[in-house]
Each structure stands twice: as C-alpha cells, then as structure tokens.
Amino acid sequence: MAGVVGRVEVPAPVPGVMVGFHVETDMHVRPASVTAGLAASLRAADVRIHEGVVALGLEWDVRAGSVCAIVTSVGDLEVDAVVLAAGAETGPLARMAGxxxxxxxGKGYSVTIERPVRQLRQPLYLGDAHVGMTPFRGALRFGGTMELSGVNRRMDMARVRGLRRAVSRDVDIPxxxxxxxxxxxxxxxxxxTLPVIGGLPSCENVYVNTGHQMLGVTLAPASGWALAGLVV
Structure with missing residues (x-):
C-alpha cells in the first residue's frame, strides 16, 4: 500500500494493510460548524431560535382543523405552520398531531480526538471495519456502527472499544x-429507507421532514427546498 498511502498521506499505516483507493469526488464537513453557521445566518435574517425548549403539546383551532400554537416548556408559541424535523425523535411529535x-x-458511535499527535490530510474510510475517519481543524473524529436499540442515547462501551480496535489495527493514531x-x-x-417529507393528512398546517437515514447532510438542501414549496 506504500504508493497509495504516500498519495493520500495516511500517518503510519499498520503493516498488513494491503490496498487503498484515493476518491477525489468525496467531501466532508464538521456537522457542528455547519449547524452553527446556519444558525448565525438565520439570526442575521431576524429569525428567532429558541434553544433548550421542550415541545409539550399542540393547541388546535378545531373549526379550521389546524394547529394555532405549540405548548412548550417556556410558554405557548403561536404559529401559522409547524414543521416536525426532530430526526429519530419526530415520532412522538407526530403523534401529538394524530x-x-x-x-x-439507527445509533452511530464516534470518538473525537482534540489536537491529535498525528493528523490525516483528508478523510479515510476503513473498508473492512466500516469505520470513517474525518480530520477537522484541530481535531480528528472516527465513527461507525449501526445499532438498533430504540430511540435512546444509551452508550454501549463495547461498541466504542470496537471502534478503537478497528482504527488501531489499520492506522497508528496513539x-x-x-x-x-x-x-x-x-x-x-x-x-x-426513503425520507418522509410532506404534510400530515390529519392536520392542515403540520409538515414533516425526517427519515434521512445516514444521508442527513447530503439530502438536507433538497429536502428543505421541497418542503418550502409546500409550506410557503
């Protein structure tokens, strides 16, 4: 693998790794940076963002068959339309609308190393282990797995240890x-496996945008554009 490794600049590959491919068309982002940039852009456009607020229920205009307010942990928010886009936790919100x-x-695990001793110059995918490694400014993240254990954030440390072993087998990152x-x-x-995008039949002004599996960042722009055409 020496020639391939030299081109993609993998730090200290472990002996025994036989082959690699340099894919020039793939790109990567740091999700937290994308989210922060999006929020800053919206705030600059005078959009109010309420963080740390829990949706407790919906208030209905029975005559119109639509939602007129969201009951939250900080009070009622009057609305013209509601978009349910809470990822895997969209289900309970949709049930509020009938x-x-x-x-x-599908739970995924990652480990983020701040200021690693050795850094990648570009992302690396360990094909046998199905583990992705992504370099960020001042950090390195590796992640993978698909755990179907329900809607919860319980962490199975055996899976974390498996990720660590997979990386250590192929690349020397101390x-x-x-x-x-x-x-x-x-x-x-x-x-x-298809995204769920559109209006709820049970309510005139409630919409859903979820179910993007492992392609949330990839499909987000097109999904937002499609839904905006229904809401606005």
Missing part, C-alpha cells in the same frame, strides 16, 4: 486506543 410515523433510531471523547447519535430510520 399521526404515526414508523421511525426508529490516542485512538484510549483517548478522545466518545459520543452516540441517532440516525432517523424508516422501513423503506
């Missing part, structure tokens, strides 16, 4: 063995 979405969580911060997140999974 509709059932067959959605569950901190991968026991350093960094472990995290678990929930991918929104639906039976037919």
């Amino acid at each position: 509709w059932r979405i067959p959605i569950t969580a 901190e991968a063995r026991d350093g960094g911060r472990a995290w678990v997140g929930m991918r929104p999974m639906v039976p037919d």
